Structures are given as C-alpha cells and as structure tokens.
Amino acid sequence: MANTPVINLRKGHAVRYNNDVCVVTETELKTPPRMASYVQMSIKSLVSGKVHNLRMTSNESLDSVILNKDAHEYSYKDGDGYHFLHPETYDDVTLNEDLIKDVKLYLLEGQKYLIVFTDDAVAGIELPPSMVMTIAEAPEGVKGDSANNVYKAAVTETGLTVQVPLFIGPGQKISIKTEDGTYLGKA
Incomplete structure (x- = not known):
C-alpha cells in the first residue's frame, strides 16, 4: 500500500x-x-x-489500494452464498449476502459479472451498464391510458420491479439500466 x-x-x-x-x-x-x-x-x-x-x-x-477486476459467471446460490465461476480456470468464488445485497436482483445464471479483488480478497461486484431480463409478471394495460407515456410496475424473473410501458407483458425481454433500474427498451 x-x-x-x-x-x-x-x-x-x-x-x-x-x-x-x-x-x-x-x-x-x-x-x-x-x-x-x-x-x-x-x-x-x-x-x-x-x-x-x-x-x-x-x-x-x-x-x-490496487483493485483487480476479473470476469466471473454467476452459477447458483446455496447456504454458503452466491457462487461465481471463472470461465477459464473454473475457480469458484463465493460471495456472501453483504457483498451481494444491492445487486442480487440483477443476478442471472450464466451472466458474466466483474468481481473486484483487493489484496486477494473480494471487495465487491460490478454490474454491466445494462442487462436483458425477462418479464415474469405484468398487469394488463388499461385501455384509454395510452394518451401519455404511462408506465406500470412489472416484475422480472429475478424479482426486480421495473416501471415499463403498458404494452410490455409477461414473457417479453426488456433491457434495463443497472445503475438505477430503469427501463431502456425491448430487447
């Protein structure tokens, strides 16, 4: 140091x-x-x-402090924590709830994330700037509400609630800005 x-x-x-x-x-x-x-x-x-x-x-x-960032693929969650696998070395990195709590609703199996290391210890995780997620639940749009840019709350496959336009329904893929969880468009 x-x-x-x-x-x-x-x-x-x-x-x-x-x-x-x-x-x-x-x-x-x-x-x-x-x-x-x-x-x-x-x-x-x-x-x-x-x-x-x-x-x-x-x-x-x-x-x-020198930070090293290395891409790891999210694998699964169990009693030990959230498991990330290095795509080349197959090293398993397990992150606890404290390191994950702010980003866990963005974790998709098979998606790559940057794990931040310092002094050979995990210091955090970085999300990509945007992600594609599938809508799991979305209420029907009400007819007549289309005069203005009206949004409704929809829930993604991970449980993240996003404000989306009325025409978005369950099963559709959307792009989400990870910085603030805003809807960017259909994917």
Whole structure:
C-alpha cells in the first residue's frame, strides 16, 4: 500500500478508509481566500455501499489500494452464498449476502459479472451498464391510458420491479439500466 496525497486522487481511484476499501466518486480542490486549500471528496465503500463525504487538507494522504477486476459467471446460490465461476480456470468464488445485497436482483445464471479483488480478497461486484431480463409478471394495460407515456410496475424473473410501458407483458425481454433500474427498451 502506498500513501497517496488526497490532492492527487481522481474519480475511480481506490483507497482504504476506516479499514474499508472505497472508490473515489467525486473530488474537488477548494482554495478559499485567506485560508488553506482543502480537498472535498466523496468515497463509496465497495462492501457496504455507504458514501463518505470527506474534507481533508491538501497535504493529507490516504492509503491507495490496487483493485483487480476479473470476469466471473454467476452459477447458483446455496447456504454458503452466491457462487461465481471463472470461465477459464473454473475457480469458484463465493460471495456472501453483504457483498451481494444491492445487486442480487440483477443476478442471472450464466451472466458474466466483474468481481473486484483487493489484496486477494473480494471487495465487491460490478454490474454491466445494462442487462436483458425477462418479464415474469405484468398487469394488463388499461385501455384509454395510452394518451401519455404511462408506465406500470412489472416484475422480472429475478424479482426486480421495473416501471415499463403498458404494452410490455409477461414473457417479453426488456433491457434495463443497472445503475438505477430503469427501463431502456425491448430487447
């Protein structure tokens, strides 16, 4: 681990803060008149997802962390956790509920995800920017509601609830933006 001055940190850098691996999401150098400059930054924990807003003097530093990302295919869930298989080495990586809780409704068997490693330990999981999912349940669209862009709640095969247009029904495949769970279009 190397100490990195906070003034040199940029969006996407990984640091250790309170014994937790975090990724810098925002950083801004502020230089108020007649005061010492400081760095205002936001970092997000890879494990808990908690965002920390920090204000540090420009000469302070944080420990940098090297992140390695490797594609793994989601296999199944059992009592031990969620199992991901490396497509070439067939290494099985098991993630517990804490690492998965924010993304578990996006897990599809056979889909590849980026597992984030730091210090040979799993630090988190990255979803692709968008995913194709099948609608399992969707109420019928009401006639006459088509004058405006009207949406209804539909449930995907994994249990994720998505707001979709009235014409989407069960069995149809849709594309979903994983950042916020919004409907992108038919797939």
